[in-house]
Amino acid sequence: MIERLQISNLRNLTQVDLQSTVCNLIIGANGSGKTSLLEAIFLLSRGKSFRHHQPKRYIQHHKNATTVHARLNDASTLAIQKQADATTLLRLNQTTVYNQSILTEQLPTLLIDPSTMDMLEQGSASRRQLLDWLVFHMKQGFHPQWVAYQRLLKQRNSLLKKTQHLTQVQLAELRSWDKGLSNHAALIHHYREQVFTEWQPYFAKSIVQLLPEYAEQLSLSYSAGYDTSVALDIQLNERLEQDLQLGYTRIGNHRADIHVYWRSDDDKSTPSSEYADSSDMIKPKALKEQAANVLSRGEKKLLITALRLSQLPLLLESKAEAMSTHNGLSPKATPVVLLDDVTAELDNRAIQILLSTLAQLPCQVFMSSLTDDIVPLIKDLWPHPIVFHMKQGQISSFL
Numbered sequence: 083m084i085e086r087l088q089i090s091n092l093r094n095l096t097q098v099d100l101q102s103t104v105c106n107l108i109i110g111a112n113g114s115g116k117t118s119l120l121e122a123i124f125l126l127s128r129g130k131s132f133r134h135h136q137p138k139r140y141i142q143h144h145k146n147a148t149t150v151h152a153r154l155n156d157a158s159t160l161a162i163q164k165q166a167d168a169t170t171l172l173r174l175n176q177t178t179v180y181n182q183s184i185l186t187e188q189l190p191t192l193l194i195d196p197s198t199m200d201m202l203e204q205g206s207a208s209r210r211q212l213l214d215w216l217v218f219h220m221k222q223g224f225h226p227q228w229v230a231y232q233r234l235l236k237q238r239n240s241l242l243k244k245t246q247h248l249t250q251v252q253l254a255e256l257r258s259w260d261k262g263l264s265n266h267a268a269l270i271h272h273y274r275e276q277v278f279t280e281w282q283p284y285f286a287k288s289i290v291q292l293l294p295e296y297a298e299q300l301s302l303s304y305s306a307g308y309d310t311s312v313a314l315d316i317q318l319n320e321r322l323e324q325d326l327q328l329g330y331t332r333i334g335n336h337r338a339d340i341h342v343y344w345r346s347d348d349d350k351s352t353p354s355s356e357y358a359d360s361s362d363m364i365k366p367k368a369l370k371e372q373a374a375n376v377l378s379r380g381e382k383k384l385l386i387t388a389l390r391l392s393q394l395p396l397l398l399e400s401k402a403e404a405m406s407t408h409n410g411l412s413p414k415a416t417p418v419v420l421l422d423d424v425t426a427e428l429d430n431r432a433i434q435i436l437l438s439t440l441a442q443l444p445c446q447v448f449m450s451s452l453t454d455d456i457v458p459l460i461k462d463l464w465p466h467p468i469v470f471h472m473k474q475g476q477i478s479s480f481l
């Protein structure tokens with residue numbers, strides 16, 4: 083858990099130094115800097131912003147770098163400095179580290195912000211990231227496989243982009259990359275599928291809490307991005323002509339996805355096994371509708387919140403298990419939930435459900451709000467919350 087947070091030169095936050103607790107509410111007007119504070123925590127954990135890829139967009143105007151520093155409750159310290167040319171400096175306990183994943187493991191952050199509200203309708207990347215966040219934290223072997231897969235995929239795509247007619251040498255090279263891709267793909271899929279299977283009942287439970295009236299209708303499915311019954315390199319070979327025409331690789335783990343399906347009353351008689359095939363790329367027969375096409379915006383926010391929050395108890399249980407078996411996970415790291423504009427799109431009942439669900443989870447929360455309407459509720463749900471007021475990048479706290 084973050085006990086002290088220091089931020090310098092991130093957007094309008096010139097210097098912020100705050101003591102935080104389990105539940106932290108940041109109240110402020112539009113443009114006061116609330117989201118920037120959440121962005122700083124996310125940057126420290128993930129090495130990137132959730133708003134812009136280019137550091138010069140979030141580094142304060144006329145400054146060369148932004149720095150975020152946190153002290154956790156176990157006295158460990160984490161720091162990141164991003165420079166305008168995208169150079170990144172990372173430190174763990176005052177020692178330079180060269181891999182962002184080291185900080186990510188120490189400080190798992192989970193973001194729920196208005197921009198993620200469209201994740202059900204948009205391309206698959208953000209939904210895949212949602213699953214991969216969990217896989218990363220639960221399966222130690224996943225990240226190296228994913229990095230190696232991405233590297234090979236990049237090489238393959240740049241060759242496909244360069245030419246539509248491969249020489250013998252290029253073809254041989256491509257085949258050896260495909261072999262490598264295939265090996266990594268099998269493991270990545272294996273980890274994802276295992277974690278997905280474990281996640282499903284937690285999601286169902288979360289839906290019962292957050293959208294009880296739809297508990298019967300909503301279900302989650304995972305598609306691997308390719309036909310997992312055949313080795314990926316064989317399929318890549320079969321599709322090589324098409325990939326050469328397109329200039330990129332169309333199938334593989336980078337096309338994996340998760341979907342939330344809506345089952346109408348007519349489909350209720352369908353046994354669950356018919357739609358729970360996690361490796362099937364084809365939309366299950368009984369589940370004709372994407373949930374996003376049916377739900378209102380407020381309901382979608384609750385659904386996305388359910389997707390994210392349902393990951394926390396599973397992660398914490400897997401860490402508790404890791405502690406007993408010492409399999410290398412960071413059992414001390416408390417997940418941090420970042421909730422931007424918490425009340426947006428939600429009525430009072432939904433806010434009550436969301437916050438009471440959150441209060442039951444063993445995580446640290448930073449949430450932002452335009453008004454102080456939710457302060458009484460927050461004080462009811464958490465023992466000692468801190469309410470911060472943000473004004474033009476200056477923060478003050480009220481216990």
Ligand SMILES: Nc1ncnc2c1ncn2[C@@H]1O[C@H](COP(=O)(O)OP(=O)(O)OP(=O)(O)O)[C@@H](O)[C@H]1O
Nearest residue numbers: 093094112113114115116117118139140141142143
């Ligand atoms: N690179 C930058 N340097 C300095 N200020 C910036 C930079 N980028 C954005 N800003 C300003 O920082 C301020 C903080 O924005 P932020 O999005 O954090 O506000 P907010 O409190 O979350 O607002 P809202 O409630 O409208 O979402 C804005 O006024 C914005 O114009």
